Amino acid sequence: MATHTLHTANTRGHANHGWLDSHQTFSFANYYNPERVHFGALRVLNDDFVAGGKGFGSHPHDNMEIISIPLEGVLEHKDNMGNTKIIRQGDVQVMSTGSGVFHSEYNGDVIRPVKFLQIWLFPNQLNVTPRYDQITLKRADRQNQLQQVISPNPDxxxxxxxxxxxxxxxxxxxxxxTSYQLKKADNGIYAFVIKGSFTIDGQTLNERDGLGIADAGKIDITANDDQAELLIMEVPMDIQ
Incomplete structure (x- = not known):
């Protein structure tokens, strides 16, 4: 029988540093909740607002899969692998930090803010050679359908x-x-509402709410608003 774990938007951790306004679904930095450390392999889900011209200076990561999904504005990425990139709405960035990476992230516009989701997953291989990837997808290809943006398969x-x-x-x-069918048995599903409202497996979710679902072969999804936007993350529940 499926089990649900609801994280409403107003129960997330919150840190406002002026230039950075961050809402954290899971324990991160100064926000710690022992009941919200991770959902399976999903370790971090941060909903970040960065003021114009501001950003994160160069800092290290290792053995984490880091995904950035811009929702508004322009994000500039630099790293010690030699990458200098710009990502915008419609882009998805993945960095496998493996044996160690230094990178920085800045708002590429000095006036307008950038809003993006930063997501961390525990990897299934440690100390891999670090890698960077970035893709641009057509938002029209996710209209009234679920568009795959990330998988384990390079092909x-x-x-x-x-x-x-x-x-x-x-x-x-x-x-x-619509519905989402699990790709791999024993995985879990974490649904995050980017915009609008949905009913997922009988549970109403509003903007920036998240729902973790374990022991479900599939989930049923109904949009309650026009142009409602959803992110579905299927992740392993066993990370040992």
Whole structure:
């Protein structure tokens, strides 16, 4: 029988540093909740607002799969692998930090803010050679359907990472119904509402709410608003 773990938007951790306004679904930095450390392999889900011209200076990571999904504005990335990149809405960035990476992230616009989701997954391989990937997807291809944006397979649609995880994004008309079928037995599903409202497995979710679902072969999805936007993350529940 499926089990649900609801994280409403107003229960997330929050840190406002002026230039950075961050809401954290899971324990991160100064926010710690022993009941919200991770959902399976999903370790971090931060909803970040960065003021114009500001950002994160160069800092290290290792043995984590880091995904950035811009929702608004322009994000500039630099790293010690030699990458200098710009990512915008419609892009998905994946960095496998493996044996160690230094990188920085800045708002590429000195006036307008940038809003993006930063997501970390525990990898299924340690100390791999670090890698960077970035793709641009057509938002029209997720209208009233779930568009695959991440998978474990380099030859599959979207980009890939070192974990048996699949990410899908969709934008739906009000009343549109669909379902998501689990790709791998024993994985879990974490649904995050980017915009609008949905009913997922009988649970109503509003903007920036998250729902973890374990022991479910599939989930049923209904959009409650026009142009409602959803991120579905299928991740392993056993990370040992």
């Amino acid at each position: 599959d649609a979207g980009t890939w990472l070192y974990q048996d995880a699949w990410f899908h994004m969709g934008i739906f008309d009000k009343g549109f119904q």
